[in-house]
Amino acid sequence: xxxxxxxxxxxxxxxxxxxxxxxxxxxxxxxxxxxxxxxxxxxxxxxxxxxxxxxxxxxxxxxxxxxxxxxxxxxxxxxxxxxxxxxxxxxxxxxxxxxxxxxxxxxxxxxxxxxxxxxxxxxxxxxxxxxxxxxxxxxxxxxxxxxxxxxxxxxxxxxxxxxxxxxxxxxxxxxxxxxxxxxxxxxxxxxxxxxxxxxxxxxxxxxxxxxxxxxxxxxxxxxxxxxxxxxxxxxxxxxxxxxxxxxxxxxxxxxxxxxxxxxxxxxxxxxxxxxxxxxxxxxxxxxxxxxxxxxxxxxxxxxxxxxxxxxxxxxxxxxxxxxxxxxxxxxxxxxxxxxxxxxxxxx
Amino acid sequence: xxxxxxxxxxxxxxxxxxxxxxxxxxxxxxxxxxxxxxxxxxxxxxxxxxxxxxxxxxxxxxxxxxxxxxxxxxxxxxxxxxxxxxxxxxxxxxxxxxxxxxxxxxxxxxxxxxxxxxxxxxxxxxxxxxxxxxxxxxxxxxxxxxxxxxxxxxxxxxxxxxxxxxxxxxxxxxxxxxxxxxxxxxxxxxxxxxxxxxxxxxxxxxxxxxxxxxxxxxxxxxxxxxxxxxxxxxxxxxxxxxxxxxxxxxxxxxxxxxxxxxxxxxxxxxxxxxxxxxxxxxxxxxxxxxxxxxxxxxxxxxxxxxxxxxxxxxxxxxxxxxxxxxxxxxxxxxxxxxxxxxxxxxxxx
Numbered sequence: 001x002x003x004x005x006x007x008x009x010x011x012x013x014x015x016x017x018x019x020x021x022x023x024x025x026x027x028x029x030x031x032x033x034x035x036x037x038x039x040x041x042x043x044x045x046x047x048x049x050x051x052x053x054x055x056x057x058x059x060x061x062x063x064x065x066x067x068x069x070x071x072x073x074x075x076x077x078x079x080x081x082x083x084x085x086x087x088x089x090x091x092x093x094x095x096x097x098x099x100x101x102x103x104x105x106x107x108x109x110x111x112x113x114x115x116x117x118x119x120x121x122x123x124x125x126x127x128x129x130x131x132x133x134x135x136x137x138x139x140x141x142x143x144x145x146x147x148x149x150x151x152x153x154x155x156x157x158x159x160x161x162x163x164x165x166x167x168x169x170x171x172x173x174x175x176x177x178x179x180x181x182x183x184x185x186x187x188x189x190x191x192x193x194x195x196x197x198x199x200x201x202x203x204x205x206x207x208x209x210x211x212x213x214x215x216x217x218x219x220x221x222x223x224x225x226x227x228x229x230x231x232x233x234x235x236x237x238x239x240x241x242x243x244x245x246x247x248x249x250x251x252x253x254x255x256x257x258x259x260x261x262x263x264x265x266x267x268x269x270x271x272x273x274x275x276x277x278x279x280x281x282x283x284x285x286x287x288x289x290x291x292x293x294x295x296x297x298x299x300x301x302x303x304x305x306x307x308x309x310x311x312x313x314x315x316x317x318x319x320x321x322x323x324x325x326x327x328x329x330x331x332x333x334x335x336x337x338x339x340x341x342x343x344x345x346x347x
Numbered sequence: 348x349x350x351x352x353x354x355x356x357x358x359x360x361x362x363x364x365x366x367x368x369x370x371x372x373x374x375x376x377x378x379x380x381x382x383x384x385x386x387x388x389x390x391x392x393x394x395x396x397x398x399x400x401x402x403x404x405x406x407x408x409x410x411x412x413x414x415x416x417x418x419x420x421x422x423x424x425x426x427x428x429x430x431x432x433x434x435x436x437x438x439x440x441x442x443x444x445x446x447x448x449x450x451x452x453x454x455x456x457x458x459x460x461x462x463x464x465x466x467x468x469x470x471x472x473x474x475x476x477x478x479x480x481x482x483x484x485x486x487x488x489x490x491x492x493x494x495x496x497x498x499x500x501x502x503x504x505x506x507x508x509x510x511x512x513x514x515x516x517x518x519x520x521x522x523x524x525x526x527x528x529x530x531x532x533x534x535x536x537x538x539x540x541x542x543x544x545x546x547x548x549x550x551x552x553x554x555x556x557x558x559x560x561x562x563x564x565x566x567x568x569x570x571x572x573x574x575x576x577x578x579x580x581x582x583x584x585x586x587x588x589x590x591x592x593x594x595x596x597x598x599x600x601x602x603x604x605x606x607x608x609x610x611x612x613x614x615x616x617x618x619x620x621x622x623x624x625x626x627x628x629x630x631x632x633x634x635x636x637x638x639x640x641x642x643x644x645x646x647x648x649x650x651x652x653x654x655x656x657x658x659x660x661x662x663x664x665x666x667x668x669x670x671x672x673x674x675x676x677x678x679x680x681x682x683x684x685x686x687x688x689x690x691x692x693x694x695x696x
Contacts, residue, residue: 051537052508160625161396190395190564191608195621198610217537220610224619247612261542262612265570265594 009179009211010063010097011039014072017058021284031283032058034235035072037310040179045205045212047222047243049258050232053281056215059232060181063213064099065090076179095125095175102184104164108156114164115152117171118142125175137174144208145170145200162193169200179211180204186221198225220262223247231255234281234291237310241329251313251331253296253344260345290334298335298344308332357526357558358384358407363420363430365399365406368413374629376402378582379420384526387556389549391573391590393566393605395626399582400562404530406430407560408447409437424526443473446519448512450531455515456503462489462514463499469521488517492547509540516548526558533568545572567609570594578602581627581637588662598664600642636667644668 017033033055040046048056061067063074065081074081076093084090101107109116115138122134129137139149145166156164165185172180182201186194202225204210216222222229222243229243231252239252250256281291290308293299310332336342365377377399384390394400405411407422409429422429424445429437449455457465466485470476476484486496492513503511512532519527529548533541549572552559561569569576569590576593578586578601586599597603604622611617624641627633633640639649649667656663657672 051539162625190626191566191605192395192622193625195608195610195619196623198619199621219538220612223612223616224610244616257539259612261538263538263542263565263567263570264611264613265567265606265609266611266614 007041008039009042009044009077011075012059012063012072013037013075015059015062015069015074016071017055017062017067018070028284031235031286033062034283034286036235036237038230038237038240040211040213042178042211043205043209044228045201045214045226046228046230047219047226048213048215048230048232049217049219049222050238051217051258053234053283054232055235056232057183058235060099060183060213060215063097064181065093091125095121096177097179097181098172098175098177100165100168100172100180100182100185103188104161104168105156105188107168108164110156112155113152114154114156114159114167117167118152118174121171121174138170141170141173144173144204146196160193161189162196165189165197166200169197169204173204173208173210177210179213181213181215183215184217185214187216187218194221195224201225219247219258231258234283234286236291237330237332238292239329239331239333240310245329249329251329251336251342252292252333253298253335253342254292255331256342256345257295290332296344298342300335302334306334308334308337311337313337355386356383357386357388357424358560359421359423360407361421361423363403363406363422364418365402365411365415366418367415372630375418375632376415376582376629377406380579380582380584381420382577382584382587384558384560385574386525387552387558388575389552389559389561389569389573391566391569391576392560392562392579393564393569393576394579395564397626397629398579399629400564400579401530403579404528404560404562408445408528410447438472442469442519442524443522444524445526445528446522446524448515448519448527448529448532450534456511458503461500461502462506466499466518466521469518473522484521488520489514491520491551492517508535509544512536512544513547516544516551520551520555523555524557526560527552529559529561531563532561534563534565541568545569548572566605578605581632582629583637583665584656584663585638585665586662587656588664592660592662598659598662598669599638599666600644600668601638604641604643636665638666 015033015036019030019032021030022028050056062069084093118138119134122129122137138152142149142152147163147166186197198221201212205212214226226243229246230240231238233254239246239255250259288307289305290303293303310330312328312330361381363377363380364375366373366375380403392400406417417430463485467481470481485499489496494510494513533544563569573590576590577584580601586593586602597606608619608621610619622641627637635651636649636654639645652667654665654667655674656665657669658675659669659672663675
């Protein structure tokens with residue numbers, strides 16, 4: 001059984017999820033998530049970044065128990081998720097680890113008032129509360145997310161995108177969560193509204209003590225709220241570490257490419273990355289070797305046939321999940337691990 | 348082809364208003380918008396959802412469907428008024444002189460026809476090309492956007508998101524139009540693909556000299572690519588000026604707020620403010636300045652007095668902070684654009 005380290009809320013070990021695709025004659029396996037190790041601590045916002053198809057949403061669904069892992073383990077508070085059997089256990093877990101979805105227009109039932117989802121969650125997860133206590137709790141949570149109790153009686157169509165997303169967080173909060181899985185919670189919102197939501201996430205961490213797995217393709221917004229960054233590429237972790245460290249000294253060529261492509265009106269135009277078309281890799285029946293090697297200007301011979309392992313760059317033990325008490329900066333790159341300077345794309 | 352004198356302007360929009368006519372009254376989504384696009388110019392239009400940017404673009408391309416209706420103004424393109432043209436007249440210029448690249452290529456491409464067949468449709472709409480002509484031109488435009496011509500036989504679902512958007516752009520290039528209108532063509536893409544596509548659009552534009560109107564909600568995206576930037580708020584132009592001027596010295600409090608709302612991955616980690624509140628519902632437009640309920644620099648008179656577009660060193664700003672400056676009307680605005688284009692060609696020469 002995976003062992004619980006102090007301050008750790010959730011730990012994934014060798015987490016793998018494959019999907020069978022194709023018909024009977026062309027059976028193939030899509031490696032959505034392949035041998036991923038990470039941990040999420042208490043009171044911590046971990047940003048999971050990567051392009052579409054890199055496996056970030058699959059990880060969220062594995063953590064939410066929508067999918068079962070093909071291999072590997074997830075342990076929550078020291079207990080493997082595979083041991084969850086009873087209805088009580090399931091409810092307890094889904095209450096403590098709720099999800100907030102990307103599209104605030106699709107994730108709410110339009111014919112009910114917005115209080116519906118909050119009240120349902122209260123009845124389901126906290127049956128000990130009286131009707132009066134439920135109303136009070138719903139009002140309290142709406143205040144926390146910055147909506148005001150009078151909003152409870154509105155219908156979704158009366159709310160803006162930002163307000164709906166706050167309702168999404170309110171629904172997650174009433175179950176007294178410890179870890180919120182937020183899958184692209186701000187990507188559908190306007191820029192001027194996003195900051196408010198990011199600030200809300202930081203507030204939930206600081207005042208309510210909630211950890212958040214913030215899944216995003218927007219690294220700049222991740223920098224604004226997250227403590228730690230995990231960069232995914234083709235179903236594997238390319239690089240992870242304390243966010244400021246990774247952003248100021250990225251060691252994986254893919255992280256460097258990602259950072260160089262972020263538009264920044266304050267910086268001069270950088271067109272070095274223009275030869276890269278940004279075509280995401282298809283991870284169908286992969287052969288050994290680094291999955292980034294076709295796009296990597298630094299690829300060496302070993303990259304062709306040996307899978308790089310996520311390794312602490314300070315020379316720690318192989319594949320140690322970062323954030324396990326110590327904040328290590330790790331990259332899965334043969335070149336970086338050889339100690340050579342990695343300068344594939346300059347930000 | 349006659350060679351018109353420089354400065355030439357490709358498109359002139361003047362006093363354009365669009366209303367959605369509903370049972371319970373009409374909503375004006377675009378309100379008295381005027382601007383001009385110079386020959387070979389890249390104009391970025393930015394704004395939040397519901398600011399009217401897509402409606403404006405649809406009105407220019409004559410793609411509005413009821414209940415939306417152009418209630419005032421004109422769109423002049425090569426001496427014709429697009430607003431009053433019939434469908435038949437329009438089909439003569441669509442694809443050939445003006446093409447439109449839509450937001451979602453997955454929905455804009457026909458899923459049951461190969462890319463090559465869709466290209467052939469467009470080519471046949473404007474003449475009777477031979478099969479060999481169709482094949483060679485289609486292959487040529489695909490190569491221009493960096494896709495192997497073998498993909499002419501591919502169906503849209505066989506291409507990645509980035510390739511589909513490239514194919515759409517290739518389709519828009521079939522006749523080398525004078526104006527390409529783009530509605531958030533990169534919003535479904537990842538940052539790396541997004542950057543690569545933007546660089547490519549800019550390269551094609553420089554090579555073939557067409558003008559681009561590029562609508563986006565992400566102002567940082569166009570910061571390095573557009574010549575001029577138009578910021579829209581609640582159906583109106585709130586700021587219009589050279590892109591660098593708008594980024595380096597934003598005048599309108601709304602533009603300032605938008606710029607401050609962008610987290611940066613470089614430099615010190617600064618607290619961000621964002622803009623309080625949300626964009627107004629266009630059915631209930633605030634009195635006075637439309638931005639005043641959210642404005643950090645609001646003054647008493649902003650609540651009653653409607654601001655005009657004031658000229659602040661060549662940038663037009665709709666804000667009473669600058670009402671000591673000369674007012675620019677729509678026609679004047681169009682002339683400013685011509686002048687800017689003239690200055691540019693002088694500088695280029």
